[in-house]
Amino acid sequence: MNSDYNKWYHPYKPNKKYEKKVAYFSMEFGIHQGLKIYSGGLGFLAGSHMRSAYELKQNVIGVGMLWKYGYYDQSRNKDKTLKPDFVEKTYNFLEDTGIEVSIKLHDNPNVKVRAFVLKPEIFGSVPIYLLSTDVEGNDYLSRTITNNLYDANEDTRISQSIVLGIGGAKVVEALGGADTYHLNEGHALPAFYYLRDKGVKKNNFVFTTHTPEKAGNEERDANYLNQCGFFGRTLSAEELEMESVNNGNINYTVSSLRMAKKANAVSKLHAKVSQDMWKGYKNTCKIIPITNAQNQNFWQDLKLKKVWENKKDSAFNKRKLELKSNLFEEVLNQTERIFDPKVLTFVWARRFAGYKRADLLLYDIERFERLISNKKYPIQIIWAGKPYPHDNYGIEIFNKLVNYSKYKPNLAVLTGYEMDLSRRLKEGSDVWLNTPRITREASGTSGMTAAMNGSVNVSINDGWIPEFEKNNKNSFVLPEQDHRIPVHEQDRLDAENLYEILEKKVIPTYYDKPKKWQEIVFNGIEDVLPEFSSHRMADQYYKELFN
Numbered sequence: 001m002n003s004d005y006n007k008w009y010h011p012y013k014p015n016k017k018y019e020k021k022v023a024y025f026s027m028e029f030g031i032h033q034g035l036k037i038y039s040g041g042l043g044f045l046a047g048s049h050m051r052s053a054y055e056l057k058q059n060v061i062g063v064g065m066l067w068k069y070g071y072y073d074q075s076r077n078k079d080k081t082l083k084p085d086f087v088e089k090t091y092n093f094l095e096d097t098g099i100e101v102s103i104k105l106h107d108n109p110n111v112k113v114r115a116f117v118l119k120p121e122i123f124g125s126v127p128i129y130l131l132s133t134d135v136e137g138n139d140y141l142s143r144t145i146t147n148n149l150y151d152a153n154e155d156t157r158i159s160q161s162i163v164l165g166i167g168g169a170k171v172v173e174a175l176g177g178a179d180t181y182h183l184n185e186g187h188a189l190p191a192f193y194y195l196r197d198k199g200v201k202k203n204n205f206v207f208t209t210h211t212p213e214k215a216g217n218e219e220r221d222a223n224y225l226n227q228c229g230f231f232g233r234t235l236s237a238e239e240l241e242m243e244s245v246n247n248g249n250i251n252y253t254v255s256s257l258r259m260a261k262k263a264n265a266v267s268k269l270h271a272k273v274s275q276d277m278w279k280g281y282k283n284t285c286k287i288i289p290i291t292n293a294q295n296q297n298f299w300q301d302l303k304l305k306k307v308w309e310n311k312k313d314s315a316f317n318k319r320k321l322e323l324k325s326n327l328f329e330e331v332l333n334q335t336e337r338i339f340d341p342k343v344l345t346f347v348w349a350r351r352f353a354g355y356k357r358a359d360l361l362l363y364d365i366e367r368f369e370r371l372i373s374n375k376k377y378p379i380q381i382i383w384a385g386k387p388y389p390h391d392n393y394g395i396e397i398f399n400k401l402v403n404y405s406k407y408k409p410n411l412a413v414l415t416g417y418e419m420d421l422s423r424r425l426k427e428g429s430d431v432w433l434n435t436p437r438i439t440r441e442a443s444g445t446s447g448m449t450a451a452m453n454g455s456v457n458v459s460i461n462d463g464w465i466p467e468f469e470k471n472n473k474n475s476f477v478l479p480e481q482d483h484r485i486p487v488h489e490q491d492r493l494d495a496e497n498l499y500e501i502l503e504k505k506v507i508p509t510y511y512d513k514p515k516k517w518q519e520i521v522f523n524g525i526e527d528v529l530p531e532f533s534s535h536r537m538a539d540q541y542y543k544e545l546f547n
Contacts, residue, residue, distance in 0.1 A: 013057070021179045023061055036418065037070060039388075040351035047125070050128060065164055067149045101115075133146045144156070165187075169181070179204060217252065226240055320454055345431070347432055349385055354391075354397070422446070456517075458501065465477065468528065
């Protein structure tokens with residue numbers, strides 16, 4: 001064990017602008033394909049933040065969880081439908097810090113939590129301390145708490161929050177404490193309760209809310225949480241009443257907003273949606289917008305970057321064809337289809353949540369069939385993404401796409417949507433499709449890294465897109481729907497507009513006006529950088545949230 005890693009440590013002297021010590025708590029971090037402790041966008045975002053914090057020499061550490069089985073490994077049943085696998089992960093590149101803390105969980109007064117560190121030199125991030133209860137001396141149930149990210153069992157989920165929150169806060173104390181404790185989403189809320197009891201002031205707490213989705217704003221019975229040890233001690237009935245909302249519940253987001261000095265949403269539109277969502281609750285803090293971003297050094301293909309900087313059209317197109325061929329090797333490997341790099345290729349890839357509407361293209365099946373069988377304007381479509389392993393609706397959509405595409409030569413559904421496949425899809429696509437129901441996508445960062453790699457966004461005007469889009473100049477954007485109209489009506493109108501834009505604008509531009517297409521591609525890269533690079537974001541967090 002290196003003694004450097006059991007104290008607050010960085011391999012550099014922090015930049016003066018970023019000297020304040022910040023502990024960044026997140027349930028997931030997407031740092032590298034080889035460290036499978038993430039499920040989707042929240043993790044990708046946290047990973048980019050930790051990389052930029054390192055590159056900017058910020059005084060930040062990450063605090064997360066060492067998931068023994070990760071989220072899940074996405075494979076296939078015999079008929080190619082989705083099969084979740086849970087395979088043990090062993091990371092020899094993580095270092096045991098020797099820091100072990102105890103927390104009270106349910107009736108067990110002494111659950112051990114051990115901290116392992118991802119050192120900066122491994123993947124180029126600030127140090128990230130990962131917590132595990134799979135520790136000698138813990139009973140069997142305690143050892144399973146850190147098995148699966150977002151475990152389906154309610155008691156386990158509560159325990160995971162306590163481990164990350166209180167266990168994480170105690171680990172930060174062992175490292176010398178922080179000036180600012182930052183919760184990336186409400187999962188680690190117990191940290192605020194524990195630290196408040198230790199005398200840490202509101203001025204030291206900040207919070208990021210990431211989603212308007214109910215599932216992302218957890219709410220549980222206050223009395224039950226009290227029994228579980230959620231607050232770090234047993235609260236009295238009066239104290240519990242003060243913390244409760246909505247008939248005796250603790251809403252993790254509301255509590256975080258009440259305890260933090262300031263909070264942020266993850267796009268300008270999301271800030272408005274969030275302010276509206278939580279305005280009925282008293283004593284909540286101000287919510288400012290700090291739009292999500294991604295790390296350019298990690299996500300942008302270097303050769304593509306060089307030829308774009310030199311504005312060499314032919315060299316850019318040559319590299320793009322190479323990247324498409326690289327992606328199509330994976331298509332062939334997984335689906336036995338040979339895709340053509342010269343054909344316009346659409347990708348829809350992200351977390352498979354229902355509101356993101358992976359199957360919107362199939363809304364009018366006759367119109368869709370005409371689209372994919374047009375000999376004059378051929379297209380290829382790839383879908384990829386992971387539904388939550390217990391989300392039957394999401395899995396149903398995934399399997400519907402698998403079954404529909406099975407005998408179509410120009411359609412493919414890929415499994416294993418993690419960081420490597422995500423990179424290949426962004427580099428190898430011509431068009432990045434984004435189809436959430438409006439106001440429900442807080443930010444949605446995949447289109448940023450797609451744009452960095454010359455993939456044109458075709459999107460609903462939600463999340464980060466209103467801050468980026470110049471319709472028909474750097475992207476193609478669907479007309480906005482009134483989010484208050486019935487969902488089935490939104491879906492019908494959005495599908496009609498999507499077909500219209502693809503048939504009349506996107507596909508003809510690619511084939512009939514290649515110079516115009518090249519201009520749109522270059523404008524997309526120009527407009528996404530540096531505004532949507534995580535260097536801007538990491539700097540803004542210090543300026544507007546931490547300081």
